[in-house]
Amino acid sequence: MNVTDDKTIVKEYFNSTGFDRWRRIYGDGEVNKVQLDIRTGHQQTVExxxxxxxxxxxxxxxxICDAGCGTxxxxxxxxxxxxxVYASDISEKMVGEAKEKASQILANAENPTFAVQDLETISGSYHTVICLDVLIHYPQxxxxxxxxxxxxxxxxRIILSFAPKTFALSLLKKIGSFFPGASKATRAYLHREADVVKILAKNGFSVQRQSMTRTRFYFSRLLEATRQ
Structure with missing residues (x-):
């Protein structure tokens, strides 16, 4: 499967069954234990x-650019x-949900500005670019x-989160691949922290703050890097 296929699958997934699943996870409604664990982990990263x-x-x-804004x-x-805030997501349904939530919470209908975009087409210049829990869909x-x-x-400044490629997580991912299901409709790519830091350095950024969110089913390494 090539990268273009990966992106197409991700887009279609989050505009169909994936949207319903992740809307529940990112929301506050009733979910199963695994989804609740992922919700807790994601919210910890956001906080x-x-x-x-x-x-x-x-x-x-x-x-601030929120690349991959979800809901x-x-x-x-x-x-x-x-x-x-300029917020974008590859899923039209996710962006629609985010707009609806914003209209219920915020007085200013023009902020955030929402758009349906993938990472490749994001443009403009922002003080801070943030991309949370999106790199898992991209191979190294x-x-x-x-x-x-x-x-x-x-x-x-740029702030990124990614699923770290460690021996334990690689083994867990391998075991999980033997149990396919609807919840695993997209590929999940792990990334070595050293590789991410190297890419940031190549682009003139150095890591200033870092954190790790770890629950039973959610693992996310968070890095903040600033221009040198």
Missing amino acids: TVLSWLKADNNLAGLS GSLSIPLAEAGAK HKADEMISHLCSSAQS
């Missing part, structure tokens, strides 16, 4: 990012805090291209 940005005391007015779990609180050689592209839009 870590928010705590980093708020600790800098300059969030109001900051321009707006990060974009909406960023806009609430006063940031100027494509991740290099995508991270570099996101770096080109970041004036000062």
Whole structure:
């Protein structure tokens, strides 16, 4: 399966059965134990990012690109805090859900600005570019291209999360491949932290803060890097 096929599958998945599944996970409705665990892990990653940005005391007015915004779990609180947010996702249904949530929570209908886009077509220049839990859909050689592209839009800072490629997680992923099901409709790619750091450095960024979110079924390494 080539990279184009991967992207097509991801887009179709998140516009169909995947949308219903992940809308429940990112929401607050009833879910099964595995989905609840993933919801908890993802929210912990979002809360870590928010705590980093708020600790800098300059969030109001900051321009932020949320690449792969999903249903707006990060974009909406960023806009609430006063940031100027540009949010995009490959899934039209995800963007529609995010817009609906934003309209119910936020007074300013123009912030965040939402768009249906994949990572390749994101353009513009932003103080901070954030991409959470998206790189899992990209193999390593494509991740290099995508991270570099996101770096080109970041004036000062980029924040990424990815599933780290460790022996334990690689083994867990291998075991999981023997139990196919509807919840595994897309490929999941793990990435070595050293490789991600190397790509960031190649683009002029150095890691300043890092964190690891680990639950039973959710594993995400979070890196904040700034221009050197």
